Amino acid sequence: MRFGKRKLARAGVVVGGLGLSMIATVGGAQAYTYDGSDPSSTGCSSGSTTVASATVKASSGATFGTIELRYSTSCHTAWARLTLDYTQSACGNAAAGYDCAHAYIVRNDDGRRYSCTINKGETQCYTPMVYDKGMTSYAQAGIDSAVGSSTTRTVAY
Numbered sequence: 001m002r003f004g005k006r007k008l009a010r011a012g013v014v015v016g017g018l019g020l021s022m023i024a025t026v027g028g029a030q031a032y033t034y035d036g037s038d039p040s041s042t043g044c045s046s047g048s049t050t051v052a053s054a055t056v057k058a059s060s061g062a063t064f065g066t067i068e069l070r071y072s073t074s075c076h077t078a079w080a081r082l083t084l085d086y087t088q089s090a091c092g093n094a095a096a097g098y099d100c101a102h103a104y105i106v107r108n109d110d111g112r113r114y115s116c117t118i119n120k121g122e123t124q125c126y127t128p129m130v131y132d133k134g135m136t137s138y139a140q141a142g143i144d145s146a147v148g149s150s151t152t153r154t155v156a157y
Contacts, residue, residue, distance in 0.1 A: 035129070046127060053066055053154060058147055064145070064150060078105060101141065106138055140153040141153070
């Protein structure tokens with residue numbers, strides 16, 4: 001009789017523990033290997049490719065640059081890289097009147113996202129990575145300037 005109760009008690013602990021772990025992952029975005037990591041410092045950028053890109057244009061037709069969705073087959077990760085066709089001028093404060101250019105990587109499955117900013121005097125930034133094996137992600141750019149603004153995204157990969 002004791003042996004049966006012990007087994008039942010252990011089963012209850014295991015099932016209860018599984019329920020708690022499911023709640024922990026259902027309540028928010030899952031954190032996977034490499035989420036939030038730097039592509040260069042992890043080595044994931046070595047051998048990576050651009051799997052999707054889009055030209056970032058204002059409604060006026062002015063071209064700002066290119067947003068790329070980068071992918072590492074060795075790490076199964078994705079990140080965004082934004083390259084402007086010009087050096088970022090004053091931005092990010094009330095005196096400048098414009099926000100600095102931003103890039104975002106967004107994992108479709110759970111909405112996890114990371115961003116980077118192109119500050120004054122710079123032309124490029126790349127985001128931290130999201131783990132992407134068996135999932136899809138997209139890259140997005142947000143630019144505000146004197147010639148207009150744009151929000152552009154790549155297709156998902």
